[in-house]
Amino acid sequence: xxxxxxxxxxxxxxxxxxxxxxxxxxxxxxxxxxxxxxxxxxxxxxxxxxxxxxxxxxxxxxxxxxxxxxxxxxxxxxxxxxxxxxxxxxxxxxxxxxxxxxxxxxxxxxxxxxxxxxxxxxxxxxxxxxxxxxxxxxxxxxxxxxxxxxxxxxxxxxxxxxxxxxxxxxxxxxxxxxxxxxxxxxxxxxxxxxxxxxxxxxxxxxxxxxxxxxxxxxxxxxxxxxxxxxxxxxxxxxxxxxxxxxxxxxxxxxxxxxxxxxxxxxxxxxxxxxxxxxxxxxxxxxxxxxxx
DNA sequence: AGCGAGCCCTGCAGGC
DNA sequence: TGCCTGCAGGGCTCGC
Numbered sequence: 001x002x003x004x005x006x007x008x009x010x011x012x013x014x015x016x017x018x019x020x021x022x023x024x025x026x027x028x029x030x031x032x033x034x035x036x037x038x039x040x041x042x043x044x045x046x047x048x049x050x051x052x053x054x055x056x057x058x059x060x061x062x063x064x065x066x067x068x069x070x071x072x073x074x075x076x077x078x079x080x081x082x083x084x085x086x087x088x089x090x091x092x093x094x095x096x097x098x099x100x101x102x103x104x105x106x107x108x109x110x111x112x113x114x115x116x117x118x119x120x121x122x123x124x125x126x127x128x129x130x131x132x133x134x135x136x137x138x139x140x141x142x143x144x145x146x147x148x149x150x151x152x153x154x155x156x157x158x159x160x161x162x163x164x165x166x167x168x169x170x171x172x173x174x175x176x177x178x179x180x181x182x183x184x185x186x187x188x189x190x191x192x193x194x195x196x197x198x199x200x201x202x203x204x205x206x207x208x209x210x211x212x213x214x215x216x217x218x219x220x221x222x223x224x225x226x227x228x229x230x231x232x233x234x235x236x237x238x239x240x241x242x243x244x245x246x247x248x249x250x251x252x253x254x255x256x257x258x259x260x261x262x263x264x265x266x267x268x269x270x271x272x273x274x275x276x277x278x279x280x281x282x283x284x285x286x287x288x289x290x291x292x
Numbered sequence: 293a294g295c296g297a298g299c300c301c302t303g304c305a306g307g308c
Numbered sequence: 309t310g311c312c313t314g315c316a317g318g319g320c321t322c323g324c
Contacts, residue, residue, distance in 0.1 A: 002317060034300070034319090058318080076317050077302075100302085122301045124318060140319090167295070176319080183317055258317095280296055283315085 002074040004148070004181030005230035007058050010080055014060075015053045017082050017114055018107065022049050023064065027104035033120060034075060037103070038129040045070065045129075050107075057144055057180035061135070069132045075124025083115040103127065144180045148227045153179060155212035155220040162202040163210050169219075170198035171280045179223065185258045186226050188285045192257040193222035195267070197291045198277075198284045257285040265290060 002010070026042040038044065045064060054061035062070035072078075102123070105116040118125070130138050145161075146152035161178050172178055173187040182190070191198050196205070196215055205216040212220065256266050257274050265272040265287035272289025 006317075073318080075301095075319085120301095121303065122316090124301070165294090171296085174318090185317065281298080282318095 002058055002076075002078065003183035003186050003230075004055075004058055005186070005227060005233075007055055007060055007074065007181075008231050009234050010074070011053050011055045011060055014080055014082070014116060017084070017109075018050045018062065018105070018116060019052055020050065021107040021109040021114065022047065023105060024108045024113075025106040027106060029102050029104070033102060033123045034126040035128075037127055041127070041129065044068065056135075056141060057147070057176060058183070059140070063132055067132045069130050069135060071128040071130055071135075071138060072118070073126050075120060075122060075126070077122040078118065078120040078125035081117050081119065083117065085113045085115070140176075143177045145176060145178045147180050148182065148223050149231070153220065153224060155217050158216055158220055159206045159210055159212040162216065163206045165202035167202055168198060168279060169196060169200050169202050169205075170284050172202040173223075174280070174282075181227070182223070184282055184284075185255060186223075186230065188258045189255055190219065190223040190226045192267075192286060192291060193226060194219040195290050195292065197288075198279060198286050200292075255285075257287060260285060 023045050024047070026045050028037060028042055031037060045068065048064040048066060048068065051063040051065055054063060058073060060072040060074070062072065064070070100119045100121045100123075101117050102120055103118040105118075107114040107116060118127075128138070135141060146157065158178075162172065165172060169191060170187060173182055173190070174184065176182075188198070194215065196219060205213050205219065207213050254260065260274040261276040263274050265274055267287065267290045270287060270290040272287040274285055275288050277284050277286075
């Protein structure tokens with residue numbers, strides 16, 4: 001599920017339930033996810049009011065009163081769902097018996113009790129605690145690249161990062177230190193929109209003077225657009241994406257190239273066929289006819 | 293230093 | 309029906 005647009009969708013889905021609520025109790029059903037959960041996690045957060053929900057790259061940030069933030073990463077298979085006891089069981093979770101419900105936030109708002117449940121079959125997700133005032137010191141944030149939203153990302157910056165690089169565009173764009181929040185799907189989609197081969201060396205779209213060439217200008221626009229479009233669409237709709245309101249994910253749009261191996265390329269007039277290759281151990285989907 | 297490979301873990305789809 | 313293999317949105321760590 002979770003690249004930047006999906007995490008942003010989760011944040012927006014959880015915010016109405018969580019912001020302003022009191023975190024009455026944290027229920028931990030195991031001591032670890034990918035990493036051990038924070039020392040005294042439940043004790044540290046219990047009783048605090050939730051000030052706001054934020055996001056950095058693919059990390060969800062739960063800001064609590066008195067300068068404490070829960071940093072949550074959903075890994076590959078993490079999801080949240082909301083159970084509002086006053087509304088009953090309106091959702092149909094895939095995990096019927098609560099299997100893989102690892103962390104449960106018990107919230108109180110006015111007289112209502114609400115549970116926000118973190119489920120993660122593969123346990124590639126993790127949670128850490130940080131003082132809000134020291135978030136920049138969190139190791140993963142220290143070297144994180146700019147967000148591909150708003151105006152934080154620009155082509156001149158990318159040119160400085162790409163210059164002289166022999167590394168393929170695909171793995172360069174997956175590097176969170178270059179751009180924060182892109183994952184396998186949106187890298188494939190952005191390269192397709194840019195008509196750039198995922199195998200092109202990053203350094204080949206920078207001029208001799210270290211400026212972005214036309215291809216890099218287009219790539220920069222494509223990255224920003226593909227992310228903006230995905231956020232607008234409410235995150236992508238993969239098979240097992242569970243909306244935070246508890247409803248099952250749905251399949252409404254498919255991607256242009258991701259998971260489209262063997263299908264006709266959608267570029268107007270191209271006539272090519274989407275191919276799949278492996279780069280750095282992960283699948284890349286692209287059209288060899290129009291991505292050069 | 294800058295890469296890619298291996299690995300963490302469970303579930304699911306497809307082939308036989 | 310079942311067993312096997314391969315693959316999955318990420319990212320840390322370790323080699324070359």
